Amino acid sequence: MVGIITYGVYIPRYRIKVEEIARVWGANASDITGGLGVFEKSVPDMDEDAATIAVEAARNALRRRAINPEEIGAVYVGSESHPYAVKPTACTVGEAIGATPVMTAADYEFACKAGTAAIQTCMGMVKSGMIKYGLAIGSDVSQGAPGDALEYTAAAGGAAFIIGNDDPIATLNHTCSFTTDTPDFWRREGQDYPRHGGRFTGDPGYFKHVKGASRLMFEQMKTTAKDYTYAVFHQPNAKFPQKVAKDLGFSMEQIKPGLAVPRLGNTYSGASPIGLAATLDIAKPGDHIFVCSFGSGAGSDAFDITVTDAIKDKINRAAAPSVEKLLANPIYLDYAKYAKHKGKLVMQA
Template sequence: MVGIYSYGVYIPRYRIKVPEIARVWGGNADDITRGLGVFEKSVPDLDEDTATIAVEAARAALRRRTIDPEAIGAIYVGSESHPYAVKPTACTVGEAIGATPNMTAADYEFACKAGTAGLQTCMGLVRSGMIPFGIAIGADVAQGAPGDALEYTAAAGGAAFVIGEGETIADINQTCSYTTDTPDFWRREGQSYPRHGGRFTGDPGYFKHVQGAARLMFDAVGTSPNDYDYAVFHQPNAKFPQRVAKALGFTQEQIRPGLVVPRLGNTYSGASMIGLAATLDVAKPGDRIFVTSFGSGAGSDAFDITVTDAIGSGAFDRAAAPTVEQLLANPIYLDYALYAKHKGKIVMQR
């Protein structure tokens, strides 16, 4: 069975609280926090970007399990904030982790689901026998224009998943996708910040596609929410995943371990993958996990996953890299001026 061989996460230690952003732009902090369900978000350090986050997440995954670098046949990095418009982030990751040049690599873009698209690609390559292992990464230094609603949640972080066959820590039983041309969120070439369709991003954007992919999965594998121990949904805020979980029939207890957005913010391509990592941090052999990502534009990828005995074996060392909970602990808080400096919203003139 093709599945997850190892995984790793990286989240910057810096944070800004939502009330601090509201203080600058004149919003009602209580209303904003209550409306989004987000209290603070991660902020990259001055020398951090999508590439460094992707590298750190991949290194964390490889610390948990020994893998021959020459066996890594593919690296895909999904993001909407690649450092270069023309220069692959995936090549940088491969060089940094010591992967052999005998591999395929590419950067993916599909708003917030580009990372899970990489997962599906790695699954296909491994299952076909073309490669022994592939690494799929979802990472972003998410952008939001000053004062825009996105600024309250757009965060930084990423997760890397090594996909392989045999002795996986979690089998991916099935995956399916639901995709339409729904322009709920976009950024033109040369523009610094994305634009969004306001409430249009909720429905027919997020809710139509997440539910569409989820119901396709239920039909494909003959399951219902009662068959799963955990569920993870893309989390642009805390309200959307809770609402869609309830609509589909999942409980708060099922989504609680993976719902990290209140303390993290929306890491875009990393959001559902970090949620899955947080769930794997506490999962036991036999647990079944339902995952559905979402990317504006718009589409969703759904996964049916079963945790195996290998997650507790000596071959996989979960303690060799920080858990999501450990990465969220001990934050360093910034005021808005330092946050703007870290995000490149203000730049020193030389």
């Protein structure tokens, strides 16, 4: 069975509170936190980007299990904030962890679901016998224009998964996708910040696609929400995943372990992968996990996952920081320092 061999996460330690952003723009902080369910978000350090975050997440995955990096035959990095328009992030990651030169590498883009698309590709390549291990990463230092609604949630972080078929800690039983041409969110080449369709973000964007992929999974696997121990949904804010979970029949107890967004913000391509990692941090053999990502533009990838006995003795979860540990002990920034970290303030020569 193809599955997750090991996994790792990286989240920058810096944070800014939503109320600090609201203070600068004269907004009502309680309205924003109440409407979004997000109270603070992660901020990259000035020398951090999607590539460095991807490298750290991959290294944390390797710390948990003794995998020979030279046996990783594919590295795919999903992001909408790759540091170069023409220069793959995946090559940098492969070199940093010692997977080069015998590997295939590529950068993926599909808004916030590029990381799960990378997982699907690795699943297929492992199952076909083309590679022994594949490394799939979702990593972002997401963008939001000053004063825009996105600025309150656009965060930084990433998760890495090594996919293989020898004693996986969790089997990837099935995956399916639901995709349409829905322009709810976009950023043209050369633009610093994305734009969004406002009222189209929920429907026909997020809810149509997440429900579409989820119900397709239920149909193909002959399951319902009650058959799963945990569920993880893309989390652009805290309200959307809670609503879609309720609409599909999941309880708050099922989604709570993977709901990192209130203290993390929206890490875009890293959002649902980090939620899955947080769930694996506390999962036990036999647990059944449902995952559904979402990427504007628009599409969703759903996964049916079963945790195996290997999570007890084939992996050392304590060898790398858990999501909960990475969220602890933050360093808070005021808006001026946040703007400097995000490159919104640039010193003129």
